[in-house]
Amino acid sequence: MNPQNTALVYACIALAGGFGAVLRMFLSDRLDTxxxxxxxxxxxxxxxxxxxxxxxxxxxxxSALALIGRGHLFFALAVGFSASASTxxxxxxxxxxxxxxxxxxxxxxxxxxxxxxxxxxxxxxxxL
Amino acid sequence: xxxxxxxxxxxxxxxxxxxxVAARIAAVFAGGAIGSAARAAIVLPxxxxxxxxxxxxxxxxxALYVFAGRIFGHKxxxxxxxxxxxxxxxxxxxxxxxxxxxxxxxxxxxxxxLGIFAANLLLCTLSVHLxxxxxxxxxxxxx
Numbered sequence: 001m002n003p004q005n006t007a008l009v010y011a012c013i014a015l016a017g018g019f020g021a022v023l024r025m026f027l028s029d030r031l032d033t034x035x036x037x038x039x040x041x042x043x044x045x046x047x048x049x050x051x052x053x054x055x056x057x058x059x060x061x062x063s064a065l066a067l068i069g070r071g072h073l074f075f076a077l078a079v080g081f082s083a084s085a086s087t088x089x090x091x092x093x094x095x096x097x098x099x100x101x102x103x104x105x106x107x108x109x110x111x112x113x114x115x116x117x118x119x120x121x122x123x124x125x126x127x128l
Numbered sequence: 129x130x131x132x133x134x135x136x137x138x139x140x141x142x143x144x145x146x147x148x149v150a151a152r153i154a155a156v157f158a159g160g161a162i163g164s165a166a167r168a169a170i171v172l173p174x175x176x177x178x179x180x181x182x183x184x185x186x187x188x189x190x191a192l193y194v195f196a197g198r199i200f201g202h203k204x205x206x207x208x209x210x211x212x213x214x215x216x217x218x219x220x221x222x223x224x225x226x227x228x229x230x231x232x233x234x235x236x237x238x239x240x241x242l243g244i245f246a247a248n249l250l251l252c253t254l255s256v257h258l259x260x261x262x263x264x265x266x267x268x269x270x271x
Contacts, residue, residue: 009168010165010168013164016164017161017164017165018160019157020160021217022157025153025209025213025214052222057226057230060231080164083224084163086221087221088186088190088225088248089193089212089216090217091222092186092190096253096256100257118222119245121226
């Protein structure tokens with residue numbers, strides 16, 4: 001990649017990453033609570049992580065690569081949007097909080113659900 | 129705030145004006161853009177192990193997430209949105225970990241795939257716990 005091209009790639013990633021972060025914020029705000037009270041499992045963070053895992057899986061599938069290739073659009077959607085829409089920081093923070101307040105069953109359920117469903121959806125996306 | 133320390137319920141009980149929402153979107157967008165670009169700057173250059181670099185981003189981002197939450201709290205809400213929700217959320221990634229897991233599992237390296245998951249999960253949760261515990265112990269948080 002020449003420097004100009006590299007700068008454009010990073011600009012695409014940053015722009016798409018910003019939109020991914022805003023989408024994550026909206027979903028977390030809407031779904032992590034129910035009637036103002038936090039849910040036992042933060043569904044907003046779970047939903048964004050699972051949707052993003054599926055999207056990144058699909059972006060790495062043969063059908064997606066045939067459609068969009070590995071150019072700027074791929075970097076914007078895969079490294080920018082999909083990766084930014086998902087988060088490990090909020091996920092690990094929520095897990096650590098559950099463990100801190102002895103909600104062991106919630107923590108286990110949340111971790112297992114997130115990891116297994118995330119992997120399954122990424123695999124499904126890659127096979128489409 | 130509930131006894132379990134989750135602040136989201138309190139956040140929702142506050143009435144937000146349109147300008148508050150716009151400021152929040154702008155802060156999260158800017159943080160997410162910078163966080164994504166910073167992650168890409170670590171992960172994309174050739175010669176750096178992608179698994180290790182994603183793990184590094186996730187561990188650092190998780191620790192910074194707690195730190196930003198403790199430092200900014202509710203008093204500096206736009207800064208917290210920028211740093212925690214935006215930057216740390218954009219800097220860390222769950223979807224890439226899932227993609228790497230599937231790629232390794234598909235190629236028959238199932239233990240390596242499980243190791244990726246386990247290392248991210250354990251080290252990120254541990255980093256959050258350590259920062260949280262340090263903030264509790266030394267009482268330097270500005271909550």
